[in-house]
Amino acid sequence: MSTINSESITTSTRTPVVIIKPILYGNTAKHLGTKRDTDGHTHKWSVYVRSYNNDDISTYVSKVQFRLHETYPNHARMISQAPFEVEESGWGEFETQITIFFADPNEKPVIFYHHLKLFSTDPDVVAGTKALVNENYDELIFQEPS
Numbered sequence: 719m720s721t722i723n724s725e726s727i728t729t730s731t732r733t734p735v736v737i738i739k740p741i742l743y744g745n746t747a748k749h750l751g752t753k754r755d756t757d758g759h760t761h762k763w764s765v766y767v768r769s770y771n772n773d774d775i776s777t778y779v780s781k782v783q784f785r786l787h788e789t790y791p792n793h794a795r796m797i798s799q800a801p802f803e804v805e806e807s808g809w810g811e812f813e814t815q816i817t818i819f820f821a822d823p824n825e826k827p828v829i830f831y832h833h834l835k836l837f838s839t840d841p842d843v844v845a846g847t848k849a850l851v852n853e854n855y856d857e858l859i860f861q862e863p864s
């Protein structure tokens with residue numbers, strides 16, 4: 719923006735402000751201890767998106783869609799309030815698609831792909847004394863409107 723007055727012309731240049739929000743997305747899993755008779759499920763698991771710093775991501779995330787394997791009822795799960803996670807059970811591993819929608823209508827949704835992991839060679843996970851955690855670090859980057 720330039721301003722003109724009798725003495726001079728000044729031009730202000732504003733450096734775009736970039737806001738970076740570190741996040742974690744992924745899953746935890748724990749063996750049920752047995753193969754459930756009713757449905758053959760062996761694990762309970764949770765797939766989630768959360769702030770890396772444990773702050774409230776609801777200030778900038780409006781909803782998150784977790785697309786599970788199509789054999790799950792209502793497999794495209796939309797979560798519209800924190801915590802942004804889906805808790806389920808099953809017997810195997812598969813690809814999930816995680817779409818993050820933002821409170822700012824001008825910000826396009828972002829999509830992450832996550833392999834839901836249930837199995838581990840970690841003796842404590844195998845013993846069921848420790849949950850498996852399979853998560854990824856990433857960053858949501860916002861440009862302040864110029």
Ligand SMILES: O=C(Nc1ccc(C(=O)N2CC(c3nccs3)C2)s1)[C@@H]1CCCN1
Nearest residue numbers: 759787788789790791807808809810811812
């Ligand atoms: O396992 C795998 N795919 C899976 C897809 C769905 C799975 C599962 O666990 N499900 C619980 C069951 C339900 N049916 C109804 C309500 S929930 C669906 S496993 C692949 C195959 C080879 C390696 N990985």
